[in-house]
Amino acid sequence: MAPQPDQSPAPAVNGTTAEEHPPIGPPSGLSVIRTQYSSEQSLRQMLKNIGYDEAREDTLRLKGVQLIDTVRQSLQLPVRTFDTAAIYYHKFRMRFPSHEYAYEDVALASLFVACKAEDTIKKSKEILCAAHNLRQPHDHKTPDDKVFEPQTRVIIGLERYILETIGFDFRVQYPQKLLIKMVRKMFPREDASQQEEGKQFLRVAYDMAIDIYKTFAPIKQTSFTLVLAILELTSLLLDTDAEKMRAFKEAASWHSEKAAVFETLLDLLDLYTQFPKSTKIGLRFELKKLMDVKIEINNLMTREKYQRYQGWCDRCAPDPHDTRSLTPSSITSPATNPSLSGTTSVKRKATSTEGTMRFVFDADEARKEKALVDRYFIDEYEEHEIEVEEPIKEPEPRHNSRNTHPPHRGMQGDHGWPGYHRSSRHGLHNDRHRSRRGHGY
Amino acid sequence: MADPFEVRMRFTHHLRQLNASVTSAQKAAQYALKYRDMAEDLHSCILEQLERNNMNMRANIMYFIEHFLDMAHRDGHHEYVGMMQRDIIRVVDAVAPDDGSGAANIKVVRKVLHALQSKSFLDAQVVSQIEEVLKERDASAQDINLLSSPPEASDENGASSRSHGHSSHHHHHRRGAHHRGPPKLDKRQIEQRIEEDRERHKRQRENIWAIPPGEDAELQKLWEETSDLGEDDHRMGEEEYAEWKSQMKAAKCVHQREAERNGTYS
Numbered sequence: 156m157a158p159q160p161d162q163s164p165a166p167a168v169n170g171t172t173a174e175e176h177p178p179i180g181p182p183s184g185l186s187v188i189r190t191q192y193s194s195e196q197s198l199r200q201m202l203k204n205i206g207y208d209e210a211r212e213d214t215l216r217l218k219g220v221q222l223i224d225t226v227r228q229s230l231q232l233p234v235r236t237f238d239t240a241a242i243y244y245h246k247f248r249m250r251f252p253s254h255e256y257a258y259e260d261v262a263l264a265s266l267f268v269a270c271k272a273e274d275t276i277k278k279s280k281e282i283l284c285a286a287h288n289l290r291q292p293h294d295h296k297t298p299d300d301k302v303f304e305p306q307t308r309v310i311i312g313l314e315r316y317i318l319e320t321i322g323f324d325f326r327v328q329y330p331q332k333l334l335i336k337m338v339r340k341m342f343p344r345e346d347a348s349q350q351e352e353g354k355q356f357l358r359v360a361y362d363m364a365i366d367i368y369k370t371f372a373p374i375k376q377t378s379f380t381l382v383l384a385i386l387e388l389t390s391l392l393l394d395t396d397a398e399k400m401r402a403f404k405e406a407a408s409w410h411s412e413k414a415a416v417f418e419t420l421l422d423l424l425d426l427y428t429q430f431p432k433s434t435k436i437g438l439r440f441e442l443k444k445l446m447d448v449k450i451e452i453n454n455l456m457t458r459e460k461y462q463r464y465q466g467w468c469d470r471c472a473p474d475p476h477d478t479r480s481l482t483p484s485s486i487t488s489p490a491t492n493p494s495l496s497g498t499t500s501v502k503r504k505a506t507s508t509e510g511t512m513r514f515v516f517d518a519d520e521a522r523k524e525k526a527l528v529d530r531y532f533i534d535e536y537e538e539h540e541i542e543v544e545e546p547i548k549e550p551e552p553r554h555n556s557r558n559t560h561p562p563h564r565g566m567q568g569d570h571g572w573p574g575y576h577r578s579s580r581h582g583l584h585n586d587r588h589r590s591r592r593g594h595g596y
Numbered sequence: 597m598a599d600p601f602e603v604r605m606r607f608t609h610h611l612r613q614l615n616a617s618v619t620s621a622q623k624a625a626q627y628a629l630k631y632r633d634m635a636e637d638l639h640s641c642i643l644e645q646l647e648r649n650n651m652n653m654r655a656n657i658m659y660f661i662e663h664f665l666d667m668a669h670r671d672g673h674h675e676y677v678g679m680m681q682r683d684i685i686r687v688v689d690a691v692a693p694d695d696g697s698g699a700a701n702i703k704v705v706r707k708v709l710h711a712l713q714s715k716s717f718l719d720a721q722v723v724s725q726i727e728e729v730l731k732e733r734d735a736s737a738q739d740i741n742l743l744s745s746p747p748e749a750s751d752e753n754g755a756s757s758r759s760h761g762h763s764s765h766h767h768h769h770r771r772g773a774h775h776r777g778p779p780k781l782d783k784r785q786i787e788q789r790i791e792e793d794r795e796r797h798k799r800q801r802e803n804i805w806a807i808p809p810g811e812d813a814e815l816q817k818l819w820e821e822t823s824d825l826g827e828d829d830h831r832m833g834e835e836e837y838a839e840w841k842s843q844m845k846a847a848k849c850v851h852q853r854e855a856e857r858n859g860t861y862s
Contacts, residue, residue: 190843197847231806234814275805276798297619328836335822336829354819361815377836410833471849518846 183528184511186521189322193374195418195464196471198249205252212253217433219244219262220369222286227266229285232275234365239327240269241368243317249374250320256313259286260306264313272325279310322514328378330385331364337382341399360389362435363423369434370422380411384419391448392440414465417456421463424449603631607638611645614656616792618663618799625664628676635675643683646690652789654691655704659796661687662708665717677717684709684718688726692733699737700789702730 193201202212223240243265248258263282270277283306284298296302338360342353363385367373372381383403390400406413427445431437437445456463515521610624628638642661646654661680668676680687692698692705709726712718807814848856 190846192840192843194844194847196849228807231809233805233807234818275802297622299617299619331818332822333829335818336825339822339824357815357819358812377833377840379833379836380840410830410837466844466847466852468849468851470851518842 179531182532183524184513186513186515186524187322188515188518188521189320189324191324191326192376193249194466195371195375196467198371198374201249205250207253212248213430215253215258216245216248217369217430219248219258221433222259222262223266224365225289226263226282226286229289230277230281232266232270232277233273234331235327235329236266236269236273236275237365238329238331238368238373239273239325240266242327242373243268243321245371245374246320247313247317251316260309261313261317264310264317267310268314268317272327279307283307283310319514324514324516328373328381330367330373330378330381331361333378333382334360334364334385337386337403340402341386356389356393356395359393359436359439360385362439363389366426366434366436367419367423369430370426372419372422376415376419377411379409380406380415380419383409383411383416384423387416388420388423388448391451392436392444412465414461417452417461418463418465420452421449421456424452598631598634600634600637603634604637604641607631607641608645611641611657611660612649612653614653614660616656616659616795621660621663622667624660625667628664629668629671629673632673632675635673635679639676639679639683643686643690646687650785651698651701652785652792654698655701655789656792658687658691658701658704658708662711665712666715669715669717681718681722684722685726688730692730694729694733694736696733696737696739698733702734702737705730 220241223244224237227237227240240262244262247261247265263279263286267277267279267282270282278298280298280303283303284296284300287303288295335357338353338357342349342356344350364381367381367385372384376384383406386400386403389395390397403409406416424445427434427437427440428442428449431442431445607624607627610620610627614620614624628635631638642657646657649657665677665680668674688705688709692701706727709718709723713720713723807817
């Protein structure tokens with residue numbers, strides 16, 4: 156929570172005079188922690204905040220990832236660059252409303268940044284040129300063509316936003332490598348008779364590993380979870396001998412948990428049943444088979460009482476009739492999550508009121524720092540309580556917080572009782588910093 | 597429209613535009629292949645430019661030759677390959693002359709020669725002969741650097757009268773007197789050369805990770821090359837899982853925390 160700098164002339168309005176307290180400040184600015192993994196619920200909330208329209212956005216998501224794949228193949232880039240680019244693409248799209256940019260630009264910019272991150276560097280013009288030549292093969296151009304000049308500037312501009320979105324945390328899973336190792340375990344090299352079957356299995360699993368990046372699963376899960384789900388689904392589709400899969404049934408012994416694997420399985424199956432033609436596996440298998448497997452898994456989950464999305468809270472689920480929350484700038488109180496990044500429009504300019512924005516990796520350190528700083532900035536009331544972080548708030552009657560302008564934290568003593576102030580502290584009136592406020596980082 | 601004079605001029609222009617980028621080489625090569633009925637002419641253009649330009653340019657042309665012969669061979673135009681085989685000595689002499697001024701280019705020549713040999717454009721025997729000569733030139737070039745005084749126009753072709761490279765340390769600098777060597781490079785050209793080399797190195801490193809084209813190529817590669825599950829994979833799994841758990845925990849909503857505190861789970 157960043158205190159406003161204009162609070163730094165001491166809290167004169169609270170009945171104590173300025174001379175008694177030395178001026179407090181400067182504010183410590185904003186610490187932003189991006190997280191590598193988000194839960195489905197926080198994902199949904201983030202998307203809702205930027206006015207995500209499912210029907211349109213799904214196709215854009217699929218097209219973008221597909222574009223990244225075809226371009227990276229034409230540039231002979233390894234698959235780990237693809238993995239990284241896809242993740243950056245998803246994360247960007249979760250943060251910025253899609254009407255503010257062209258999906259191709261973001262996809263190519265993600266690839267550009269991923270190339271740097273994975274040490275497989277390519278010039279932005281080369282990427283643009285490859286994309287162009289794929290789109291218009293009859294009009295073959297070379298990267299030094301002047302037509303790429305303006306686009307290259309767009310890409311470089313987007314690069315900044317991508318870096319900000321990922322919070323300079325470049326870590327991305329690389330499930331393909333792990334997948335190969337696990338399949339090797341299933342079909343050991345020593346046994347020559349199985350190699351053919353192993354190859355077939357691997358082909359399907361590998362394609363599935365590319366498809367999985369068209370879902371949100373890689374943002375939600377670790378490498379092992381992803382790979383276990385892929386292995387499970389491949390074996391179901393190919394009716395592989397259950398004996399081979401036995402070793403992988405126990406998710407807990409593979410650094411994962413069953414709930415997460417199930418969730419991923421269904422994510423994949425949703426993709427395959429809703430958009431079969433946009434996937435590699437969907438083209439390979441009959442829709443009926445895929446539906447059958449999906450039903451089977453659904454039944455299994457109901458039987459064993461797993462939730463569709465682990466960690467889901469029905470009470471927090473956004474109200475479908477809550478139309479107020481549809482505009483990007485609105486305050487939405489449920490699921491303001493520590494892992495959320497602010498919903499800022501692409502064109503926003505850094506405002507001086509925020510102070511410095513720092514990207515932090517260690518959540519505990521940031522928390523300690525905040526506790527320390529807050530001692531100086533926090534308002535003092537008789538009934539002052541230790542400020543407990545409440546990352547997700549109940550939906551509040553909005554009109555209350557609307558009235559507490561300007562957004563000083565309880566500085567104006569005449570704006571009602573502490574109750575309102577306390578909520579207004581969480582009230583997140585300054586929309587753009589909404590999510591950074593409600594939590595303690 | 598094939599006016600030989602114009603074509604020669606254009607091609608010469610392309611050659612002079614050569615730099616470290618692949619695009620410039622491709623353009624020049626494409627042009628030469630387009631007008632391959634004037635192959636002799638264009639080939640002589642190459643030789644001419646090799647003997648006229650500064651050392652940097654010659655290095656660029658050397659790299660171009662490799663790329664060019666590749667393309668020519670792929671398209672089945674063997675005239676260029678044949679002519680290059682015939683004149684390779686002349687090319688080497690131009691790019692890495694024995695007066696030491698081509699010191700920077702010796703590696704270039706070696707590299708390109710080996711590449712051409714591996715693609716069987718050049719005979720192994722020819723290459724090893726040239727390699728010998730190169731070695732001597734290399735040593736004498738080091739001489740000149742060590743002594744760093746202006747070389748004098750001494751006796752005739754030092755390369756032939758020399759015994760073997762290694763004893764040349766205390767021999768003074770030789771200089772081919774049959775022609776004045778190419779002019780020394782000025783500062784700007786040196787910088788340009790550095791830039792171009794940097795560019796080339798970057799592209800070379802690409803070959804480490806670049807995936808060969810083809811449907812299953814990467815899959816095959818990974819399948820062959822990846823090691824088995826090991827200690828470090830499990831460690832990675834543990835770390836990721838721990839991180840994931842803590843992030844999911846931090847993401848718990850107020851209801852879930854409450855339920856946890858009360859010992860129940862909603």
